[in-house]
Amino acid sequence: MSTISLTGKVALITGSSSGLGKAIAERYASLGADVVVHYAKSKAGADSVVETITGLGQRAVAIQADVSKVADIERLFAEALANFGKLDIVVANAGMELVETPVTEFTEAQFDQVFTLNAKGSYFTLQQAAKHVTDNGRIIYVASSTTVFPVPGMAVYGGSKTTPRYLVDVLAKEIGHRGVTVNSLIPFAIDHSGIFADPEAHPELRKSLIDSCPMGRLGSVEDVANLAEFFASDLSSFVNGQHLLANGGATQ
Template sequence: MNTLHNKVAVITGSARGLGKAIAERYAALGASIVVNYSRDKASAEEVVSNITAMGAKVIAVQADVTKVKDVERLFAEAKRAFGRIDIVVANAGIELIQLPVTDFTEEQFDRVFSINVKGAYFTLQQAAREIADNGRIIYISSSTTTSPVPGMAVYGGSKTTPKYLVEILAKEIGHRGVTVNSIIPGPVENTGVFTEMGKEDPFYLELLKGSPMGRLTTVNDVADIAEFFAGDLSGFVSGQHLLVNGGSIY
């Protein structure tokens, strides 16, 4: 069985969805957890309660990843609480779907790129500065970066850029034994835009039709890979992007 005992993990955007699933998985494996949230304090407190009930150590830190000073403070508070950082998951992001290239606005572009690109870049930069030797850095990308879908130009573009940084960072800090990888989930059930989307929605049905396994990705599917990348078994895997979509065309 994998163990993350004596490890400290920082997961951005971990008050809900994929970030929550990864935080709770790491806690179940024995890691101390830094839950990050931007606005939803109530959800962050729920995650803290869940992790505390597992017997793991946990703190919640409010920080907006679009603000570099907030990112720096997030890492500083993590080290103040636990003394070190061994695992960083750059997960915070927002979606923008079903929007043709001819229709997106400057405001929409700026907001998505501010969170998904700027936020990811400075989270990964701070991770590189603060993570312990032999640590693990993981970026949560999107299958829109591998299977271009109409209406996803802004979102897919914003998730593509940090994948390049993953490969660069793996080369720049690999000498410290640190691995840097990205997870590329397919459309994830019950998260983001799918939280309120009905299962009879034409878009949902189209995605389902493209899946040979007859379902969308789940948060546990992604947490499984996050567990692998955080542990010893992936110690010589770096600069890689692992697609988790069950062979879907999306």
């Protein structure tokens, strides 16, 4: 039986002051990794995650950066390396959602904001990861099930999350010779995270998504952390350029 350990590893997870990123950061720490907790605005949230990680006996540091800005992404990685000396695992998770916005209604400003953060931000995060991750390291992109099953009202969001999936395919080929794996995990809508952080938010969309899922629920942050654990571990050492969907069999 395999026992997963990330002891001695250093992981950087963008957008890890809450939600999916927080769950992944805390899971990695529970497996022995030291963690760079990235945040854009919520210092209090990031500090709380750091406190949890240090309580698990691991080292952690919170670093602020706006990942829609390339200079900030470069600084994030520079500060991470200054603190820990290396990066073994990088998870490009930071992003934003735009839902219930039909194609005929989204604005140029909305398009620019979503694509700048989700597509450009992920591209340059993955670029920095490729430059700095150790040989035999792990690079993980957190996509969205909207990249597989188009959902009305999510044209801009789904499009912005689809673009970096192509980069995953290319990057897996470009740096695979170093033993580095590059994969994406593709979660369904997640309860208690993102637009569904408020259980009362978007009730019609919530019902539609749950109705499309044979398991009758949204995903959980633990569901996503499970995939992130697999991709970070030795169990996925020969899994490269793949996109793993976790949506309970949902059809949207």
